[in-house]
Amino acid sequence: MAYSIMLDAGHGGQDPGAVYKGRQEKNDNLKLALAVGEILKNKGIDISYTRTGDVYQTPFEKAQLANQAGVDYFISFHRNSSPKENQYNxxxxxxxxxxxxxxxxxxxxxxxxxxxxxxxxxxxERPGLVVLRRTRMPALLIETGFINSEEDNKLFDNKFSDIAQGIADAILGSLDEETVQEPLYYRVQTGAFRKKENADRMLYQLLEKGYPSFMLHENGLYKVQTGAYQQIGNAVNMEQRLRDDGYSTVIVTK
Structure with missing residues (x-):
């Protein structure tokens, strides 16, 4: 599956974000967003940006751009700040x-x-942030260290390529985890019993008639089910066969 991600460089234009000794957050944000975007683009991800230059957008405008583009994910890049320099990192x-x-x-x-x-x-959790609340897709905001921390700035500058690569790899790894999911199967259930002997009796009967049936024990019930189909049409066909044979049925998923 080809994913689409909008990357947002926080602040911009007349809004520099946090400032420390002439260093402006908006510039660090844009530099990192573009670097991560380039890596992801080379891996086949459809990348778009809220900005690629020094322009101002309100947080609401940023969220609207993502919603209008219909992207799968929205990721905003920022740097933190504290009341006193070198207070936190x-x-x-x-x-x-x-x-x-x-x-x-x-x-x-x-x-x-x-x-x-x-x-x-x-x-x-920050449910009050507009870019997280107003976006219609999964959204994240990364605070890549404190801009008024000498330690964090040294990391940001000296290991910039590693930072961009690490973030990109983490995003790609997460997308891989999302796609590796158990497939959805449709099954036809003909009974759910509290007593196992009743379920055994129905299961034996179904197997004798050639149905691919089995029993599950879930939530204190012995459930007799038939088939495991990835296409619901196949489950519907099996359900009709069982109904024609006199069984009461319901299609369930697993």
Whole structure:
């Protein structure tokens, strides 16, 4: 499956973001977003950007760009700041809530940044952030260290290529995890019994008639089911055969 991702370089234009000794967050964000995008593009990911130059967009406009493009993921790049210089250091990833593929991707990205040398602050829920709340797809916001931390700036500059590669690899690895899922099967259930002997009786009867039936024990019930089809049409055909043979049926998934 070909994925599409919109990368957002936080801030821009008249909004420099955090500033430290003349260093502007908006420039670091754009540099990293473009570097990660280039790696992902070379791996076959369809990449788009909220900005590729020094322009200003509101957070709502950024979210709207992603929604209008209909991308699969939205990833925003930022750098953190603290009230006092060298007060804090470390990387964190922000998400709307800790659920789904975005949470796994956030954990993977944070781990990659930790391997480069950043202190791992954690994956945190920030449902109030517009770019996480207004986007209709899984969205993440990466805080790549503190811009007013000499330690983090040294990492950002000296290991920039490793940072970009690590983030890209973490994203790609997360997408691979998403695609490796158990296939959905349709089964035809003819009975669910509390007593195993009743289920045994029905199963024996079905097997005697040549049906590919089996028994499952789930939630205190012995369930008699037939077939395991990836195409629902095949399950419907089997269900009709069983109904014609006098069985009450329901199609279930697993």
């Amino acid at each position: 470390g990387a964190e990833v922000l998400i709307y809530d800790k659920s789904g593929i975005k949470y796994q991707m956030a954990e993977n990205i944070l781990g990659a940044l930790g391997e480069v040398g950043f202190r791992e602050i954690g994956v945190k």
